[in-house]
Amino acid sequence: MGSDVSGxxxxxxxxxxxxxxxxxxxxVKHFPIKSGLLFxxxxxxxxxxxxxxxxxxxxxxxxxxxxxxxxxxxACRAVLQLLKPTxxxxxxxxxxxxxxxxxxxxxxxxxxxxxxxxxxxxxNPRKRVGQIVGDQLKIxxxxxxxxxxxxxxxxxxxxxLSPEHYNRFPHEFSGGQRQRIGIARALALEPKLVICDEPxxxxxxxIQAQIVNLLDDxxxxxxxxxxxxxxxxxxxxxxxxxxxxxxxxxxxxTGPADQVCEHPRDAYTKKLLAAVPIADPRESAARRAERxxxx
Amino acid sequence: xxxxxxxxxxxxxxxEGAVVSPxxxxxxxxxxxxxxxxxxxQGGGPWAIAWRRLRRNHFxxxxxxxxxxxxxxxxxxxxxxxxxxxxxxxxxxxxxxxxEGGEVKEVVEPSGKAIGPQFFAAGGKFFLGADGxxxxxxxxxxxxxGRSSLFIGIVAAIITTIxxxxxxxxxxxxxxxxxxxxxxxxxxxWAFPVVLLAIALGIVLAVGGLEIGPIHLKSSSLWIPTLIxxxxxxxxxxxxxxxxxxxxxxxxxxxxxxxxxxxPSRIMFLEILPNLMSTIIVFFTLNIANNMLLEAVLSYxxxxxxPPSSSWGTMISEGFEALYSQPLLTIIPGxxxxxxxxxxxxxxxxxxxxxxxxxxxxxxxxxxxxDPEAIGPV
Numbered sequence: 001m002g003s004d005v006s007g008x009x010x011x012x013x014x015x016x017x018x019x020x021x022x023x024x025x026x027x028v029k030h031f032p033i034k035s036g037l038l039f040x041x042x043x044x045x046x047x048x049x050x051x052x053x054x055x056x057x058x059x060x061x062x063x064x065x066x067x068x069x070x071x072x073x074x075a076c077r078a079v080l081q082l083l084k085p086t087x088x089x090x091x092x093x094x095x096x097x098x099x100x101x102x103x104x105x106x107x108x109x110x111x112x113x114x115x116x117x118x119x120x121x122x123x124n125p126r127k128r129v130g131q132i133v134g135d136q137l138k139i140x141x142x143x144x145x146x147x148x149x150x151x152x153x154x155x156x157x158x159x160x161l162s163p164e165h166y167n168r169f170p171h172e173f174s175g176g177q178r179q180r181i182g183i184a185r186a187l188a189l190e191p192k193l194v195i196c197d198e199p200x201x202x203x204x205x206x207i208q209a210q211i212v213n214l215l216d217d218x219x220x221x222x223x224x225x226x227x228x229x230x231x232x233x234x235x236x237x238x239x240x241x242x243x244x245x246x247x248x249x250x251x252x253x254t255g256p257a258d259q260v261c262e263h264p265r266d267a268y269t270k271k272l273l274a275a276v277p278i279a280d281p282r283e284s285a286a287r288r289a290e291r292x293x294x295x
Numbered sequence: 296x297x298x299x300x301x302x303x304x305x306x307x308x309x310x311e312g313a314v315v316s317p318x319x320x321x322x323x324x325x326x327x328x329x330x331x332x333x334x335x336x337q338g339g340g341p342w343a344i345a346w347r348r349l350r351r352n353h354f355x356x357x358x359x360x361x362x363x364x365x366x367x368x369x370x371x372x373x374x375x376x377x378x379x380x381x382x383x384x385x386x387x388x389x390x391x392x393x394x395e396g397g398e399v400k401e402v403v404e405p406s407g408k409a410i411g412p413q414f415f416a417a418g419g420k421f422f423l424g425a426d427g428x429x430x431x432x433x434x435x436x437x438x439x440x441g442r443s444s445l446f447i448g449i450v451a452a453i454i455t456t457i458x459x460x461x462x463x464x465x466x467x468x469x470x471x472x473x474x475x476x477x478x479x480x481x482x483x484x485w486a487f488p489v490v491l492l493a494i495a496l497g498i499v500l501a502v503g504g505l506e507i508g509p510i511h512l513k514s515s516s517l518w519i520p521t522l523i524x525x526x527x528x529x530x531x532x533x534x535x536x537x538x539x540x541x542x543x544x545x546x547x548x549x550x551x552x553x554x555x556x557x558x559p560s561r562i563m564f565l566e567i568l569p570n571l572m573s574t575i576i577v578f579f580t581l582n583i584a585n586n587m588l589l590e591a592v593l594s595y596x597x598x599x600x601x602p603p604s605s606s607w608g609t610m611i612s613e614g615f616e617a618l619y620s621q622p623l624l625t626i627i628p629g630x631x632x633x634x635x636x637x638x639x640x641x642x643x644x645x646x647x648x649x650x651x652x653x654x655x656x657x658x659x660x661x662x663x664x665x666d667p668e669a670i671g672p673v
Contacts (some may be wrong), residue, residue, distance in 0.1 A: 082550050102558065109556040122547035126341060126569035136555040172339050185551065 020055040020091075021225050022079070022112075022193055027052050027088035027098075029071075029078045048074040050249035051088070056193070061219065061226040063240030063257065065233050065272060071249040072229045073117070076197045079227070080114055081105055092193070110140055113186035117198040119178035123170040129156070129181055130166040136188045155184040158221075160214060176207035180214070187218065195227045200235060212239055234276050237261045245269045345573070348649040355645020361638040365631075369445055372438035379419035380432050384439035385603045388430035393417050402430040408620055426610070426624055427617055437627060440605035444632070447521045447599075447606070448587035454525030455586075456579050459532035460571075464563050466533075467540030478537070481530035489527050490592055496523045497598030515601040520593055524586050532578050539574060543567050573650035580643035584636040591632050607632045 029049040034040035049071045056062045066072050077083040079090055081097060090098045097108060116122035123132055134152040137143040143151055153163035159180040170178055179199060186194055196215065200208040216239060218224060230236045236243055236257075243260040245253040245268065253266040264270045274291065278284040349355060376383060393400045395416050402425050403409050409425040412433075422434035466477035484492065497520060504514040505522075512518050543549065544567070552566050587607075593599030594608025595615075602609060607628040614624030 077550070080554055082553055102556075106556040109554060114551070114554050116547045116551060118547055122551055124548040124566055124570070126572075127566075128340075135552070135557070139556050139561070169340055171341075182551075185555075 019058065019094075021058045021060075021093060022056040022227070023089075023091040023094075024055065024079060025053045025089045025091075027075065027078055027090060028086045029074050029083060030086045047249050049078055049085075052246070052249070052251045054244050054251060054254060056225055056227060058192070058225055059219075059223055060242065061228055061240045063236035063243040064227060064229045064246060065231065065236045065243060066246035067231055067272070070246045072231075072246055073197050075246070076114065076195045076227065076229060080112060080195060082114075106140070110136075110189045111191050112193040112195070113189075113191040115179075115182050115186045115194060115196045115199045118202050119175050119182055120202075122182050123178055125170055127169075128166070129161075129168050129170070129173075132170070132181060133184045133188055136185070140189060142189065152184075152188075155188060156181075158218070159184045159187070175203050176211060179203060179207075179211055183211075183214065183218070187222065187224075190222060191224070193225045193227070195229070197229050198231065199228075201230060201232065208235065215239065232276075233261065233272050245272065341573075345649045349645060352645045352649065355642050355649075358638040358641035358645070362635065362642060365441065365635050365638070366445060369438055369441035372435070372442055375419075375438055376432075376435045380422065380435050381420065382432045382435055384431070384436045384605055386431060388425065388432070389428065391430065393420065403428055409617075409624075411621075411623065423627055424621075424623065427613060427621070433624065433627065436605045436610060437607075437631060440607050440610050440628065441631060441635075443517055443600050443604060443606035444587050444590055444608070445635070446517060447524060447590045448583045448635075451521045451525035451528070451586040451590075452579050452582040454522065455528045455532055455582055456575060458525070458529045459536055459578075460568075460575065462529070463533045463536030463540060464567070467537040468544060468559065468563050468567065470541075474537075478534075481533055484527060485530045485534075487527075489531075489589065493523050493527050493589060493593055494596055494598045496527070497593050497596075501598055501601055515604065517600065517604070520590060520599040524589050524593075528582060528585065528589075532582065535578075536571060536574065539571060540567055543570055577643060577647040577650060580639060580646055584639040584643065587632060587636055587639075 027049055028047075028051050030045040030047050032042040033044040033046060035043050052071075052075060054062065064072050064075065074083065078085040078088075081090070081100065085098050088098065089096060092108060092112060095108075097105065100108075127135075130149065130152050133155055134143075134148050137148050137151060149166065153166060156163055156165055161177060161180050161184070165173075170181065173181065179202075182199075199215070200211050203211060212235060215226070215228075219226060226239070228236060228239050233243075237260075240257045242255065243253075243257045244251050245260065245266065247268045253260060253264065253269050255265075260269060261273065264273055274287075278287065372384075382388065388402045391402045393402060393410065393413070395413070400410055402421070407428045409427055409430055410421055411424045413421045413424065415422070421432055423437065424433050425431060426433045426436060462477050462481070466474040487495075500512075500519045500523070501514050504516070505512040505519060549562060549566055552562050557566070590599055590606060591608035591611065594606050595612040597612070600606035600609050602613075610628035611625050611632075614621070614628065618625055
């Protein structure tokens with residue numbers, strides 16, 4: 001792929017002003033609530049995403065945190081044009097992509113991919129692993145036949161699966177393995193931007209770490225740019241360079257990961273941080289006492 | 296799944312495999328455990344799993360055997376007619392006499408009572424006797440009638456399936472106005488009781504035949520009842536399919552396909568349709584049985600297969616005239632319908648258990664009143 005990030009590792013890329021890969025401005029997604037006997041009319045709206053702006057630099061990881069229902073997933077889908085945004089602008093490498101048609105988007109789809117939350121719903125149960133991972137090569141007319149198979153097997157190997165899994169069906173895999181298949185699918189055409197929509201929240205903790213580490217390694221290897229969504233601020237802090245905190249469809253705080261976690265400015269961010277469980281029961285009890293005393 | 300942990304080397308799979316493997320099969324954990332124990336892995340695709348499940352259901356396989364036997368017999372009708380009975384399905388033998396050893400029997404007595412089953416006493420002639428005062432060979436008519444009934448049952452099921460899949464996919468996938476138009480049109484058909492609608496159409500078309508552009512169907516054509524039955528059952532299959540499609544459309548793997556740049560036809564036919572195949576196959580099978588019953592009803596009422604052609608429904612109708620003197624003329628085609636429909640239904644139930652053990656999809660055409668959308672897990 002024509003990625004020409006001049007040899008920058010992920011850490012350098014954050015500091016070097018290599019230009020924003022993704023620029024989102026005032027993105028709005030409202031869902032109409034319809035009702036009516038014969039003809040639906042709009043009676044109200046759900047403001048899932050209510051005017052958010054952020055930018056992601058090449059090679060950087062932006063963490064997007066917020067509680068369930070805060071609009072994170074909707075934001076992801078609106079950015080990737082899986083949902084038509086109500087208004088706002090999404091610029092990818094300086095090109096406006098909001099409102100483009102399917103055919104115009106098709107070449108851009110190579111450059112930006114998504115890893116989904118639920119590894120059980122995101123793989124078609126009737127397709128073999130080889131088809132799931134390799135379909136994009138076919139859709140984008142990049143490879144077919146033996147060439148395709150070779151590339152898919154390479155991808156499977158890269159995400160820690162075996163090339164022999166090529167002909168298996170998704171139900172033969174565990175949750176963590178399925179997520180690896182999802183990752184292989186997203187990386188099939190070596191995209192520049194990968195949006196990870198809670199890629200680990202459906203997995204149990206020991207496997208979460210493996211998947212996060214895999215994503216980390218792949219980022220170094222392929223110079224990927226991530227938007228990493230999660231409701232667990234601990235996971236996000238581990239992987240992100242910068243963090244944006246979302247609440248009720250709006251971004252309430254943005255900043256470098258450590259700054260947001262150590263010195264949160266917004267009250268909601270503080271609440272989120274307080275909700276992170278503490279492994280030590282004594283410290284946990286102390287914190288609880290502190291909180292009840294304060295509030 | 297011991298094989299997995301060996302290869303992908305690393306820390307990862309050993310752990311994951313151990314945690315989740317026994318429950319991962321989409322249909323019934325029981326199966327996954329059996330598979331894990333057996334160690335030697337056979338092809339693990341959904342079809343292979345369904346086939347293995349079906350193979351254990353001997354009752355369903357027996358039913359399939361019965362059905363296939365009936366089909367083969369009916370296909371061999373000309374052989375029986377030419378080689379054994381030496382008569383045609385519509386050939387009358389009113390004044391003929393049968394020489395059986397020393398005895399001479401009249402095929403139709405002057406009173407109008409026809410000869411009973413002779414089996415092989417007359418070399419296979421009048422194996423099941425003659426029908427009523429026309430003295431036609433009952434066995435030959437039964438076999439030819441079976442051809443009509445099976446033809447209508449199967450071809451109408453194909454018509455229903457094609458229409459239902461097309462309309463279901465269009466309305467379920469596109470939604471909006473497409474869905475509204477198709478669904479309301481289906482509701483119109485749905486609003487009529489199946490039998491009433493089919494009779495009304497049958498009588499109209501049986502009188503005038505059907506003429507659409509270059510296609511002209513004579514009023515006695517088998518295609519008329521076939522088309523009628525195929526169309527009236529369409530909503531009963533299209534609506535549950537639409538419901539399933541609506542559910543699949545929201546799945547993340549569809550979004551993944553969109554994110555890869557797949558167009559609507561690719562998503563409909565390569566992502567959604569394969570997931571519907573098990574439902575379609577089950578519906579198709581059970582639909583055959585329903586079609587044959589409806590054909591019998593229509594033919595019995597004179598709105599289906601038109602005389603002199605025979606079908607099991609017309610045979611019951613004709614035999615009914617002599618119900619008291621010769622009950623066999625009604626019982627024989629009735630039994631044929633019963634056996635066929637029963638075997639198809641039993642096999643269809645077995646198929647459903649094999650393909651989709653969790654779902655409770657029922658083809659509710661006969662009940663009519665039940666909620667068409669009630670397909671989810673119960």
